[in-house]
Amino acid sequence: MSSSQAAGHRERILVQVTVDLVILTVRDETLQVLLVERGNEPFPNKHALPGGFLRPAEDALTAARRELLEETGLERLSLDELRTYSSPDRDPRGRVISIAFLTIAPNLPIPVAGTDAVGARWLPVKVALGEGFLAFDHAEILRDAVERARKMLEDTTVAVAFCADEFTIGELRTVYEVVWGDVVDARNFNRKIKKTDGFVVATGEFRNTGVGRPAALYRAGPAKTLYPAILRRTMGSDEPE
């Protein structure tokens, strides 16, 4: 409401509001995104980000949490607001603005039984960003989400959210490599992670990967931000691995 009410009643418009979720994970050394296949108009047979309408009593974050639960069966996953997409013609059925959220998920077996996500599937981001693959402006949203995720790896500990409950430093490094689309020196990475207070905590266990020396297992530590940050060298790098 604020000011400028003078502009006139007739200028005010009513819009519908959706939340859209970009749920990213790393599977098969690839950055993947959870997508649903559309049956109805508009954009039948195209894929779309999971999402839905805001309900009367909800704020956007609450709606996003509900959708996430419906789609993945998981609570407690991070939800970061990306931004709001409000182009007047982004939805052919009328004025609909969408508040987009980013969720980082571990490598889950999706679809999860007992959720809405029967039609949901993981697809590589590279595929999803193919020309004309996604409905609405979801390609733009996905691009923004990936960019945000890359940035977040630099100065937060979200990378652990891509991993299972227990993980090795090597798996964590793979996350960085896949999301950044760039190789990271394993030796320096190792030290860096362990030196950063509260990033990971050792379980004392080891995992035998089948080949090579067994790796120590870790859990996510209490730290949420990284200081100093882990900066990628190639700032211009595009295209995840």
Place this chain on the structure above:
Amino acid sequence: MSSSQAAGHRERILVQVTVDLVILTVRDETLQVLLVERGNEPFPNKHALPGGFLRPAEDALTAARRELLEETGLERLSLDELRTYSSPDRDPRGRVISIAFLTIAPNLPIPVAGTDAVGARWLPVKVALGEGFLAFDHAEILRDAVERARKMLEDTTVAVAFCADEFTIGELRTVYEVVWGDVVDARNFNRKIKKTDGFVVATGEFRNTGVGRPAALYRAGPAKTLYPAILRRTMGSDEPE
């Protein structure tokens, strides 16, 4: 729209959409924000962020640019989307969600003649954040905006947007000190700025401040991001100077 349409038509709601602008500047060594005084219900006699309703053909950024022009008479100022505030009870008149933007402005003489901003005035952020001073959830928006501005000073060159067309390194340093609420070593700051490629370009002119050695004048350079970043040491610092 996306998926989950199954949830049912009756759950969909129509909302009004506003954009709200957090326009920050540094005046009198203080971080200040442009506010309008409300006449109408709700919240008469409280202050509010400038803003207004989204119009039919506009996306949020376009509406924000229009409002900014109306309020300050200035184009070409930066506009960063902060986030969208969507609490169901944030506006007593009904369901209104607001997309908030952050603008960094030089020390302007406001109100500008020929704009809507007759009732607009600069007020210190510290005052604006006083208990019960701002209408709606604008205190929360302002807090988020200040936090964003602080972060942006660390890894972008936006600090120059606080300065007039020509400025001294000392003035630029004052921006950092005021926004961060912390002192910055003038000697190291000097070098850092000049070493960072494209941050500032010397005009060759000097300004006689009345006391002390005249300072070289600079203009904003082409660089938008800072690498390496300028990190504040006291991460926990609150309350701008």
Place this chain on the structure above:
DNA sequence: ACAAAAGTGTTGTAATTACACCCATGT
């Protein structure tokens, strides 16, 4: 023995800090 992955040591370089010191101006 060898490949493979985990992990340690070490060296050179870049960046930051803290502070001594000089410069140019007004009073």
Place this chain on the structure above:
DNA sequence: ACATGGGTGTAATTACAACACTTTTGT
């Protein structure tokens, strides 16, 4: 002369990249 703000020099510290080298497993 001296206060004031602008600016340079420099040494100690920290962080990082690169890479040689060791460890522990499976085949």
